[in-house]
Amino acid sequence: MTHEIGIGMLGYAFMGKAHTRAFREIAALDSPLRPRLVAIAGRTEDAVAAVADRYGYERWTTDWHDIVTDPAIGLFDNGGPNSLHAEPTIAAAEAGKHVLCEKPLGRDADESYEIWQRVAATGVRHLCGFNYRFVPAVRLAREMIDAGELGEIRHFRGRYLQDWGDDPSLDTWRFQPDEAGSGALGDLGTHVVDLARFLVGEILTVSGLVRTFVKGRRVDDALEGAVEFENGTVGTIEATRLALGRRNAFQWEINGSKASLAFDMERLNELQVFRTDRDRARGFKTVLVSETDHPFLHFWWPPGHIVGWGETFVHEIHHLLRAIAGDTDVAPYGATFEDGYRAAEVCDAIVRSSASGNRVTVAYR
Amino acid sequence: MTHEIGIGMLGYAFMGKAHTRAFREIAALDSPLRPRLVAIAGRTEDAVAAVADRYGYERWTTDWHDIVTDPAIGLFDNGGPNSLHAEPTIAAAEAGKHVLCEKPLGRDADESYEIWQRVAATGVRHLCGFNYRFVPAVRLAREMIDAGELGEIRHFRGRYLQDWGDDPSLDTWRFQPDEAGSGALGDLGTHVVDLARFLVGEILTVSGLVRTFVKGRRVDDALEGAVEFENGTVGTIEATRLALGRRNAFQWEINGSKASLAFDMERLNELQVFRTDRDRARGFKTVLVSETDHPFLHFWWPPGHIVGWGETFVHEIHHLLRAIAGDTDVAPYGATFEDGYRAAEVCDAIVRSSASGNRVTVAYR
């Protein structure tokens, strides 16, 4: 018999919706723990009440303190603004709840380190919401790399390109330094850094630029960087909200001595694979990652039927529930809070490099 | 306040799962009727019981007769084998239930016509599960055509290519003539015919071939056809289960006097659009159909975040529920049973053309 786990959700907007949908999906999948939507917290009473009703949360609140200590809740999911990541997440962990916190973990490396350390000390399970680890094509890439199929890695080039930022009137929390911590850096750049670490390894140095294009904006619009990894890989990283025509183009490419891989989030179900086989016909394969022997794809459809972006959260949360149930660990396939902290440390290094003009060695604490 | 509608589901395999998932999703979307999973019927007791438990049906049965008359059920959804389409669907409609029947409607035009006529006589709402009308890119194509953006249409070329059929040991109901009616023709060819009709118009003549490659197989593996439409368009249609490397490649292209469109289901979120604008830079646009002003996409994510194949059923069933609630009609955006019948009539014409060697004029009753 499947046990239940009570869910307490903070946030009802973009991430709140995506996560809640995932919890509902998982309830019908083969999972060691069945999510029960206990409570949701949000700032605006009418909105949070409406969302609670629509998605079937048993109760709602405008005060997150109400949910971090609720005995019915076993997993606290923090999908709130970045400025609300630290305090509720730490409080929930210290109350014995397992915790999922959206990325970036904190607004900078200091805050991220604090969250990680405080939460790790409690012994609960913790996952930082780098959901792109749970794209089937990304997971396949990781497994190929782990199996040595790429040989020695020489290059990583990763860029996360969006185009919605070119509007001076935008003023959500994502553009407030106090609430967001940074702009494209924390929102998009952290994803690039996390997948660079997930797929290639630790970043050793960064030489970077951070840039704000839109007048009056108080957070960055873009970052550019040249990077070295501990294992000798070199490459570039980039993130921007002003790449016109690129709606959600998280693109990366890895070149190894035996194979190369390339990916674009706008074609989430595809992985480009080049191998040095002996085939006279050499070239990149466009792999439609949809075979049901894939760790995530047995959940879904027969081969050839694609999954959507929303499913990445199903895969992520399902993984976390398995870890909570003791069937696996969050790491290495999921990002722990340590990973959240490490990504922040790299992002801080980019900021320092931008300010000083020097190549900066990433120093993890 | 949203009213409930009781759902009775026949079938728990591929389509049963896809539809049930959609009902569960719709319960959290803005819909005039909220689905309530009342009962599910299936042949194998253990399996149907397990599925009922997992998805949250209130009860299950191995006898579909139990659900077609249940007063708690307002919508009967038939996801069973083709041989089980006619009798339960007609019975449900005659018991006053609205009905959704998977495609192909019947195993041939005669049976499809009978289903349509009997159901239409009852006055209930009926939708035939041509879910590809509910792919966002397909709907956008239809709206562009309706708005005259293509001008006079000259060509339609549609092909549905899969590759899983090249295995003589396959013996599910899909390979039994009694249960399936036909092979690639009813399974894949009907989709091509339906979108041809949805996007271009009625087919006037077909000159076709039906072919079985696998020894001992008793249904067709492939069909090829040259077609004329009533409006003068000419083109080709094709369906096969033996196109190696094409996992689910439902590809079509339409050439008009002012614009052309092209699509491939393996890139479900993209529409290729060519326009005769005055731009010096002329070419097909790769449109990522993800803007939230699209009729389906307000349900989901910000632009650039793709939806999966499973979401087509959410769009389809949501449309049907709106029709049941009186907010819209099933036609023209959804396929009615009349559309199911008409597709069958075209498929029968292909079979007759293959047998006789003659071009056959499609004669609707």
Place this chain on the structure above:
Amino acid sequence: MTHEIGIGMLGYAFMGKAHTRAFREIAALDSPLRPRLVAIAGRTEDAVAAVADRYGYERWTTDWHDIVTDPAIGLFDNGGPNSLHAEPTIAAAEAGKHVLCEKPLGRDADESYEIWQRVAATGVRHLCGFNYRFVPAVRLAREMIDAGELGEIRHFRGRYLQDWGDDPSLDTWRFQPDEAGSGALGDLGTHVVDLARFLVGEILTVSGLVRTFVKGRRVDDALEGAVEFENGTVGTIEATRLALGRRNAFQWEINGSKASLAFDMERLNELQVFRTDRDRARGFKTVLVSETDHPFLHFWWPPGHIVGWGETFVHEIHHLLRAIAGDTDVAPYGATFEDGYRAAEVCDAIVRSSASGNRVTVAYR
């Protein structure tokens, strides 16, 4: 020491230019015979004189009779309108010249048969200008098929799509039935038929349509067909001058039991290859056909540097010169006049099928 071969060219427009450029290129390549541009014939005195001067022909004439008997000429190249294919080509062959005639060989099967028979009787070398056999990617495809890499072939789908025909004022010889014989059929459809035969084998039956869209036009704009091959392959063929946005899209795909291939002339240097290898990462490879071990590519650049459409004529004519020198035969890699005739026989069958509404068995004489 390399021997010279005198070239007599008929036609100075599109094909005259493309062939002449090829002769000039070959003069600097490793070839058993070095082309010497002896004479060019054309209808309009000023134009032919200017072209002769520009390209370095030793003399020019407005009367083709002057060149078919010139002792300095060893190869007669007919790039004139279709109505000028038969008489000069036969006359040249009967005067002992080797002959290259542009496609379509004749304006119909009867004329094509006559040309073939008369020329074959002379014993000279003859090549029909189906230059797409000499696209590197097409040749690679042929070699893979010859080596059994595709296994048993099930499907061929070929279409040649252009879009320049949608203009009622067009009135070159290509739109005059007397001069051209047909429209898209002879111009584009013959290419599809030739590559179908080159890659898959003889066509057994056709069920087709021929259509003229543009009012007042006296040749066809498009053809559509379902086809069967002698070896059991089935598929579709299509050609049109009204596929908006497709500038020169000669696209084909072949599905075998072990591999599939796909091609688009607008990406002339690429071949799509799918193999049933055991690679977990399955998909079509985009092969940039540019490795220098390819039969044509040693002429050109290091790998990765693409060749243009014009180079197909260099490959074709170089092949013919090797055949004239006795180093190889025109067949099977080049199209002989027999191939030109056979393509015409299939095209005639399409016309008859269109008129009668019946599937027509291709009967070669």
Place this chain on the structure above:
Amino acid sequence: MTHEIGIGMLGYAFMGKAHTRAFREIAALDSPLRPRLVAIAGRTEDAVAAVADRYGYERWTTDWHDIVTDPAIGLFDNGGPNSLHAEPTIAAAEAGKHVLCEKPLGRDADESYEIWQRVAATGVRHLCGFNYRFVPAVRLAREMIDAGELGEIRHFRGRYLQDWGDDPSLDTWRFQPDEAGSGALGDLGTHVVDLARFLVGEILTVSGLVRTFVKGRRVDDALEGAVEFENGTVGTIEATRLALGRRNAFQWEINGSKASLAFDMERLNELQVFRTDRDRARGFKTVLVSETDHPFLHFWWPPGHIVGWGETFVHEIHHLLRAIAGDTDVAPYGATFEDGYRAAEVCDAIVRSSASGNRVTVAYR
């Protein structure tokens, strides 16, 4: 009547062949000066003699001094190793010959500056062989940018990826520091820098890395950089000979406030164009750059027929001949020796940044 210009060529390998082929082509095109192949110089007697015979040079020599003063020569074309760029080019210019020198102009900024200054002082025409300015798609991009179609440019990302360098046994002059000056930097990186300057503007700062992967190799294999332009654009540049599967992938993308452009040399005939038009169907257009109103394409074929890599030299040299004839200037569409020097200055800055770890401001002399 067209005047002749005598050509003296240094080098008979890759570039010698590509340029000679272009001269031969131009002789049959509409050009104010008709190239006459007077003499070719090369190190190895047998090889240079064979090449001279094949391509039709009137004479050959193993001593380049013979050709830089030959009165019959009007244009000296230097396709020799980098270490042979300076002395012969300067000597030829000082003897009054117009000069074309392959890239990189010199082995570093100092040598490049010396070449530029010495040659500029003579008053002859000079062009540095950045042939990718003469790719039709690149020229179209430049014209669109000049016309303001991109608005304010925000991002440039350029990378030149090849994969042939992963072989320790390679030991041509390209791997000798004395002869080549650098590795991927001068060979590939200069192309990226030149197109960055050609399309976006002057580079202000670079933060870069230079890396050698192959043991024992004495030149660089790869470079990575973050860059700022004088106009505020930021981005990344990269070049490598070890990107497995990328044969000749010179890829760049530019994002402006009104449009974005993207390009890949492996699809040389295509430009990706995104515009912020009001079309509901938004996306990048795949433009097949083949319309005959393009400045280069009137030389070639009807629309839809692609040109090869080799044709870039035809366009480049034709442009230079027009400049020599006084019909145009080398700049801005062609690269002058000043452009050759400026690219070298940026490359030197990358090397200095790599060594020091500091962001380096490019200082032109």
